[in-house]
Amino acid sequence: MEPITLPPNGNAPVIRETKEPVALQGVHLYLHHFSGKLVNAPIQSSRFTIDPDCATDEDRHAVNEIWFISGGDLNVFYDGTWHAVKNGDSLYFAPWRPHLARNAGTAQVQVFSVWWA
Secondary structure (H helix, E strand, O other), X not given: OOOOOOOOOOOOOOOEEEEEOOOOOOEXXXXXXXXXXXXXXXXXXXXXXXXXXXXXXXXXXXXXXXXXXXXXXXXXXXXXXXXXXXXXXXXXXXXXXXEEEEOOOOOOEEEEXXXXX
């Protein structure tokens, strides 16, 4: 099969990601880069993974955020309470509410994150 060549104008349906440095053991972050007609989209997104027995730092920010969980189970601390989150679940974080995730399972967890003001 021949490789697909994307048009140079940035209007292809593919949204590329880049791996970003993270100073946390077992946490890997990939930012999505909107281009072309999506450059001014009202949302942003990323993907991150958490290895078993690893966790994110606590985060809080001015935007709304939704996480879509894939590939494993997490314990999520949100606004003062721990929640058991299963593969296939989604989470919503209101602005400025503290949250973090810990992978207490045996498989790597993948999280897709979308945020907006």
